[in-house]
Amino acid sequence: MSEAVPAPRIDRRARLTDPMTAAVVALGITQITAWGTSYYCLGVLAGPIARDTGWSRGFIFLGFTMALLAMGLASSTVGRMIDRHGGRAVMTLGTVLVSAGLFALAHVRSGAAYLAVWAFLGLGMRLCLYDAAFAALVQVAPSRGRTAISYLTLFGAFASSVFWVVGHALNEQFGWRHTLVLFAIINLAVCLPLHWFGLARRESASRAVAPAAASRASADGPPLEGRVRSVAIALFALIMSLNGYVFGVISVQLVPLLEAAGLATAAAVWVASLKGVAQFGGRVVEIVFGRNLRAITVGRIAIAILPPSLLLLLAGTGSLPLVVTFTLVMGASQGVITIVRGAVPLALFGAQGYGAVLGVIATPVLVVGAASPTVFAWIVDRWGWGVGRLSLLIGCAAAWLAMEVMSRWYERRRALLAAGSVQGRAVAPHSTAGISGVGPR
Numbered sequence: 001m002s003e004a005v006p007a008p009r010i011d012r013r014a015r016l017t018d019p020m021t022a023a024v025v026a027l028g029i030t031q032i033t034a035w036g037t038s039y040y041c042l043g044v045l046a047g048p049i050a051r052d053t054g055w056s057r058g059f060i061f062l063g064f065t066m067a068l069l070a071m072g073l074a075s076s077t078v079g080r081m082i083d084r085h086g087g088r089a090v091m092t093l094g095t096v097l098v099s100a101g102l103f104a105l106a107h108v109r110s111g112a113a114y115l116a117v118w119a120f121l122g123l124g125m126r127l128c129l130y131d132a133a134f135a136a137l138v139q140v141a142p143s144r145g146r147t148a149i150s151y152l153t154l155f156g157a158f159a160s161s162v163f164w165v166v167g168h169a170l171n172e173q174f175g176w177r178h179t180l181v182l183f184a185i186i187n188l189a190v191c192l193p194l195h196w197f198g199l200a201r202r203e204s205a206s207r208a209v210a211p212a213a214a215s216r217a218s219a220d221g222p223p224l225e226g227r228v229r230s231v232a233i234a235l236f237a238l239i240m241s242l243n244g245y246v247f248g249v250i251s252v253q254l255v256p257l258l259e260a261a262g263l264a265t266a267a268a269v270w271v272a273s274l275k276g277v278a279q280f281g282g283r284v285v286e287i288v289f290g291r292n293l294r295a296i297t298v299g300r301i302a303i304a305i306l307p308p309s310l311l312l313l314l315a316g317t318g319s320l321p322l323v324v325t326f327t328l329v330m331g332a333s334q335g336v337i338t339i340v341r342g343a344v345p346l347a348l349f350g351a352q353g354y355g356a357v358l359g360v361i362a363t364p365v366l367v368v369g370a371a372s373p374t375v376f377a378w379i380v381d382r383w384g385w386g387v388g389r390l391s392l393l394i395g396c397a398a399a400w401l402a403m404e405v406m407s408r409w410y411e412r413r414r415a416l417l418a419a420g421s422v423q424g425r426a427v428a429p430h431s432t433a434g435i436s437g438v439g440p441r
Contacts, residue, residue: 018203019140019141019201019202019203020137020140020141020144020147020148020203022198022201023136023137023140023141023148023198023199024137024148024151024152025198026194026195026197026198026199027133027136027137027152027155027194027195027198027199028151028152028154028155028156029155029190029191029194030091030095030128030133030190030191030194030195030198031129031130031133031152031155031156031159032155032156032158032159032162032163033159033163033186033187033190033191034094034095034098034125034128034129034187034191035129035156035159035160035163036159036160036162036163036164036166036167037098037102037163037167037183037184037186037187038098038101038102038121038124038125038183038187039125039129039159040159040160040163040164041102041163041167041180041183042060042061042063042064043160043164043167044164044167044168044171045167045171045176045179045180046060046061048171048175048176049176052175052176055111055114059111060114061252061373062115063114063115063117063118064118065370065371065373065374066115066118066119066122066370067118067119067121067122067125068122068366068367068369068370069119069122069366069367069370070118070119070120070121070122070123070126071122071123071125071126071362071366072362072363072364072365072366072367072369072370073363073367074122074123074126075126075131075359075360075362075363075366076356076359076360076363077359078090078126078127078131078132078355078359079131079135079355079356079357079358079359079360079362080355080356080359081355082132082135082136082139082355082356082359083135083353083354083355083356086136086139086199087132087133087135087136087137087139087140087199087355088136088195088196088199088200090127090128090132090136091127091128091132091133091136091195091199092192092195092196093127094124094125094126094127094128094129094132094195095124095128095187095188095191095192095195096124096188096192097120097121097123097124097127098121098124098125098127098128098184098187098191099124099184099185099187099188099192100120100124100184101117101118101120101121101124102121102180102181102183102184102187103180103181103184104117104120105117105118105121105180106176106177106178106179106180106181106184107177126362126366128191128195130153130156130338130341130342131342131358131359131362132355133152134149134152134341134342134354134358135354135355135358136199137149137152138346138351138354139199139202139351139354139355140199140201140202140203141202141203142203142351143203144203145342145343145346145351145354146295146342146343146346146347147291149339149342149343149346150283150286150287150290150339150343151287153283153335153338153339154280154283154284154287156338157276157279157280157283157335158276158280160276161276167179167183170182222350223348223349223350223352224348224349228413229349232348232349232406232410233345233349233357233360233361235402235405235406235409236344236345236348236361236406237360237361237363237364237365238364238402239303239399239402239403239406240341240361240364240365240399241364241365241368242368242395242396242398242399242402243303243306243337243395243396243399244364244365244366244368244369244372245368245369245372245375245392245395246306246310246372246392246395246396246399247334247337247369248368248369248370248371248372248373249372249373249376249392250275250330250334250392252373253373253376253377254272254275254327255268255269255272256268257313257385257389258271258272258323258327260385260388260389261313261316261317261318261323262317262318262319262323263320263323267320271320271323271324271327272327274324274327274328274331275327275330275331275334276331277328277331278327278328278329278330278331278332278334278335279331279332279334279335279338280335281331281332281335282302282331282332282333282334282335282336283335283336283338283339285332285336286298286335286336286339290336294347295340295343295344295346295347295348296344296347296348296407296410297407298336298339298340298343299337299340299343299344299403299407300403300404300407301336302333302336302337302340303333303337303340303396303399303400303403304400304403305329305332305333306329306330306333306396306399306400307393307396307397307400308329309325309326309329309330309333310326310330310389310392310393310396311393312325312326312329313326313389313392314386314389314390314393341361341365342358345357345358345361348410376388376391376392379391
């Protein structure tokens with residue numbers, strides 16, 4: 001009777017020095033900082049900037065639109081840079097650019113300079129926000145990329161909550177210009193060393209190679225190649241762009257949307273604040289319960305619950321419970337879709353060239369996100385809030401339909417590959433026997 005093999009003991013020291021753990025913690029802190037000081041800074045500083053400069057709020061947010069357009073236009077190039085030079089170097093450079101941009105933004109005096117600086121900031125943000133961070137994590141731990149991405153997004157959920165409070169306090173004390181200077185200093189002091197040292201190590205070659213060699217037997221199957229790969233990238237980019245329209249509007253217009261649904265301003269602000277809580281909750285649920293599901297299945301679920309949430313908003317005019325439910329469901333969906341945006345491409349296309357793939361997918365998503373608030377405002381001005389909400393429902397319903405088409409097409413392809421693999425294994429022994437003369441007689 002053989003002896004039982006003792007269960008391996010968990011080495012806490014090894015866990016603490018694990019490259020993936022170090023990278024997730026480092027990038028978690030930098031994502032809170034970078035998102036909060038750049039992407040979300042107008043959430044608390046738009047009003048003070050408008051009062052000081054006399055510019056309209058529409059013009060002030062046009063700067064943010066310029067940043068998103070710059071992110072989209074640079075996205076493919078940045079993705080290839082990450083593959084070629086590594087996420088560590090690119091994200092460190094991104095921190096320098098964001099810091100320089102924030103410092104320049106603090107000193108602008110003309111509208112043209114304001115827009116130009118935001119475009120420059122957009123380039124820096126593309127170098128160091130989620131898409132770059134996802135690619136960097138996959139380079140650090142290719143065998144655990146999806147897990148790393150899921151944990152990283154937990155940190156990002158707190159960016160606006162932390163830096164809206166910090167930004168408001170700093171503005172009250174020093175004014176918006178000095179606040180932006182301090183934001184630039186915070187980026188250099190916090191993000192620069194964390195990007196450089198937190199991404200310095202990668203998991204061992206044996207751990208990285210073993211899962212790659214076993215990928216043929218994994219639930220997701222081998223990475224897509226050739227024409228099939230191009231079709232899948234185009235379909236997923238379409239899905240994320242359609243959702244980008246919805247979330248691009250909600251990120252800017254959630255409070256007015258809730259007011260149009262019958263809530264008073266104070267209640268609308270309170271309900272809108274629940275979105276961040278729901279995003280965090282959705283990501284926790286994905287980590288706890290979604291780990292045994294394939295990434296594309298998680299994506300189908302997250303995208304499928306968005307149209308019903310918009311139906312609640314359409315039907316919930318004047319009803320606080322329905323509007324709160326809409327906000328919670330929509331927030332949870334958005335939180336998980338952020339993970340899906342990184343996890344599905346990793347599952348379908350593999351770790352090789354992952355940065356470039358994310359860059360291609362992000363290009364239309366960012367461009368649509370930049371245009372969506374303006375398009376939505378034009379729809380509302382022309383036809384009213386009812387038609388505007390209907391356009392959001394159509395957008396997320398189209399995304400759901402496209403996701404179903406893509407996933408069913410992919411499942412058929414996997415079934416064909418599996419059938420071919422089984423047939424190949426059945427034929428191989430007979431072929432060997434016939435050639436070598438060895439085998440059962």
